Amino acid sequence: MLVIPLEHIVIIAGLIFALGLLGVMRHTNILRLLLAVEAMFNAAAFGFIGTAVHFGHIDGHIMFLLILGVASAEVCIALAIVLNYDRLCKTLDISLMRD
Amino acid sequence: MEILFYFHALVAVVSMAYAMMVSHTVHALLALIFSLLSLSVSMYIIAAPLAAVLEVVVYAGAIMVLFAFAIMLLQIPAVGSQEPASKASMLWAVLACAVFFGELGWVLEPSMAMSKLNQPDIKEIAASLFQDYGFLVELASFVLLAGLASAVYVSKNLMALTRHMGGNARDST
Numbered sequence: 001m002l003v004i005p006l007e008h009i010v011i012i013a014g015l016i017f018a019l020g021l022l023g024v025m026r027h028t029n030i031l032r033l034l035l036a037v038e039a040m041f042n043a044a045a046f047g048f049i050g051t052a053v054h055f056g057h058i059d060g061h062i063m064f065l066l067i068l069g070v071a072s073a074e075v076c077i078a079l080a081i082v083l084n085y086d087r088l089c090k091t092l093d094i095s096l097m098r099d
Numbered sequence: 100m101e102i103l104f105y106f107h108a109l110v111a112v113v114s115m116a117y118a119m120m121v122s123h124t125v126h127a128l129l130a131l132i133f134s135l136l137s138l139s140v141s142m143y144i145i146a147a148p149l150a151a152v153l154e155v156v157v158y159a160g161a162i163m164v165l166f167a168f169a170i171m172l173l174q175i176p177a178v179g180s181q182e183p184a185s186k187a188s189m190l191w192a193v194l195a196c197a198v199f200f201g202e203l204g205w206v207l208e209p210s211m212a213m214s215k216l217n218q219p220d221i222k223e224i225a226a227s228l229f230q231d232y233g234f235l236v237e238l239a240s241f242v243l244l245a246g247l248a249s250a251v252y253v254s255k256n257l258m259a260l261t262r263h264m265g266g267n268a269r270d271s272t
Contacts, residue, residue, distance in 0.1 A: 004104055004145055012108045016115050016138075023119035031124055031170065035131055039115055042135060042158065049142055049150045058227045062235070064150050065228070068157050069239040073246030075162050079169045080253035086173050087260050 009050030017043035028095045030082050034075065041071045103202070104144040111137040128166055135159040149221055 016039060023036030045067045052060020086092055111134045118130035139154035184192075228236060 004101065008105075008108075009145070012112065012141075015112050016134075019112070019115045019119050026119065029124065031166070031173070032127060035127055035166065036119060038158075038162065039118070039131065039134075042138065042154075045150075045154075046138055046142070049147045050145065053145050053147050058224055061147070061150060061224050062228055062232050064153070066235060066239055068153060069243055072157065072162055073242045075165055076246045076250045077253070079165060080250045080257070082169060083172060084253055084257050084260065087257060092173065 004050075006050065006054045009054070010047060013043045013047035013050065015043075016040075016046065028093050030085065030092050030094055033094070034078055034082070038071065038075070041067055100144055103206075104141055107137045107140040107144070110134075111141065124170060125167075128163060128170065132159050132163045135163070149224060 020036045020039030020043060023039060024033055027033055027036065045064050048060040048063045048067070050060075052058065052064075082092070085097075089096070114130045114134040114137065118127045118134060121127050121130065135154060135158050139151040139159070142148075142154060143151035
């Protein structure tokens with residue numbers, strides 16, 4: 001039986017989340033920000049899965065499905081807004097977004 | 100099997116770091132897809148096959164492809180060199196392919212089959228989803244419906260905008 005310590009899974013999820021946070025803070029391009037947010041979503045989902053497997057509960061799998069749904073809805077709206085913003089302002093830089 | 104888990108987790112973290120650091124958006128997208136695929140292998144190894152499959156199908160397959168479509172529609176001007184890949188990157192690609200096929204051979208061996216002890220039954224998950232978590236499922240369906248409605252609304256707005264600025268050079272639609 002394969003046993004990976006829960007700490008290691010949480011550390012990996014935390015590392016990926018930290019990288020996503022770094023990406024959010026580092027970039028000003030909206031698409032890159034969305035990619036970084038996806039990375040953070042994914043880290044959270046991985047943490048849920050690791051915990052669910054470790055404790056033998058089903059709740060973590062359910063939360064993974066919910067995160068999947070929320071992430072896809074968020075990306076769908078955000079990309080439509082990004083396309084609109086690009087048509088209007090001819091840029092993807094959010095530091096230029098004033099009004 | 101532990102070493103496979105740690106190897107894939109390491110690959111996921113490194114490629115995620117590359118995705119956050121690289122300046123080219125398409126390279127970042129591809130590195131993120133690679134990271135998601137490695138993470139899904141890690142999930143499979145810790146006995147969560149449903150999550151692994153959904154990760155590949157929905158995350159890497161649908162959401163990232165949506166990003167690729169958005170990048171194509173946005174017509175981001177290319178930065179960096181347009182020349183074919185260098186020798187070093189070809190070497191890395193060949194190495195990655197070799198690792199992948201080696202791993203495939205290793206995993207396909209019957210002795211490496213995943214233990215069925217700890218993994219949840221998909222029927223069990225489905226029953227729990229529609230019995231204990233019915234409210235959450237309804238909530239998720241509302242979120243998806245709201246996403247659908249607002250995407251349709253925003254894209255109608257986009258079409259009107261595009262028609263309005265018909266003579267613009269950046270509009271290809």
